[in-house]
Amino acid sequence: MRALAGEPVWPPPLWVMRQAGRYLPEYRALRAEVPDLLTLFTTPDLATEITLQPIRRFGFDAAILFSDILILPWALGHPLRFAEGPVLPKLSDPASLATLDLNRMRERVEPVIETVRRVRARLDAKTALIGFAGAPFTVACYMVEGGGSADFASARLMAHAKPALFSKLVSLLTQATIAFLTQQLEAGADAVMLFDSWAGVLPPSLFGAHVIESSRRITESLKARFPHARVIGFPRLAGLMFPAYAAKTSVDAAGMDTSVDPAVARRLVPEGVALQGNLDPQALVAGGMALESETRAILTAMRGHPFVFNLGHGIVPHTPVDHVCALVQMVRNA
Ligand code: 1CP
Secondary structure (H helix, E strand, O other): OOOOOOOOOOOOOEOOOOOOOOOOHHHHHHHHHOOOHHHHHHOHHHHHHHHHHHHHHHOOOEEEOOOOOOHHHHHOOOOOEEOOOEEOOOOOOHHHHHOOOHHHHHHHOHHHHHHHHHHHHHOOOOOEEEEEEEOHHHHHHHHHHOEOOOOOHHHHHHHHHOHHHHHHHHHHHHHHHHHHHHHHHHOOOOEEEEEEOOHHHOOHHHHHHHHHHHHHHHHHHHHHHOOOOEEEEEEOOOHHHHHHHHHHOOOOEEEOOOOOOHHHHHHHOOOOOEEEEEEOHHHHHHOHHHHHHHHHHHHHHHOOOOEEEEEOOOOOOOOOHHHHHHHHHHHHOO
């Protein structure tokens, strides 16, 4: 929390994106008993246990709520199931947009909010709890596409060909995200993160409206209500738009994806904006010298700047648990 508030805490605090997940044997064991992901996300007992698993094992400085970015459209009434990845009906017209219902969202997310309460009650005071949501643009991508995609071509096509419809969707998701994150902060989350995993597929002409403006609205509205809450934004693959994102969204910290040079980012973000990231998840799989030199390079580049050590994207399932232990040791000894 001090690093997010702009203090260059050293050694830097550390957590790992997707830290609760398939690389952990205890997660795989639970998952084998309850194979339906949506059940895992919406059963407070199970979601609480999974959120705490990586904290027990590694002592990370933050826990992140075990949920998914697609819980929000699900709570708005958009059907969702998980196969290899998420599967949703494709949203393509005003009629399907009209079925999304903000009023029923509050009740449908209640099990997730209960998880926030239980996790906060079980964490010690030194461990922060990070709530999260997908950023409106990224969630819109999955809703228009009906699932994952390499380039989210149909979502981008809609943004160009039906700009009013796409803007309406992003705007509705912005409102819903404010409500959802407000509930998480009320329930005890210390910080919230906005995952804009697909921000980088947009041309700069649309990045301002769909990524920066929607994130700014969310951040400012949360901060007006919760002055001590911190917001982390993750505009993945934003490239040259990264500094504008850090400057204009009012986020407390900007998450660097693997492609960002931390030494360059540090010079380009406004004073006081913390940075988070950005070890290549594959360096963590590799371990040994590769892990050591990549980790050292990031630590050297970030020393003296408010910083939270993390990966540049989610940890991958075949990551050896020993390598995560080695990473924790290296960062703690920085
Ligand atoms: O056991 C499994 O197979 C589950 C895989 C899984 C997990 C662990 C999914 C399906 N979601 C989650 C949890 C999750 N998702 C968390 C939990 C907290 C944590 O430990 O970090 C978070 C923060 C997310 C966020 C999320 N879901 C993002 C944003 C971050 C990112 O990775 O870019 C995205 C894009 C999703 C969608 C999603 N959910 C699941 C999958 C496999 C995907 C990717 C789909 C695709 O694009 O192909």
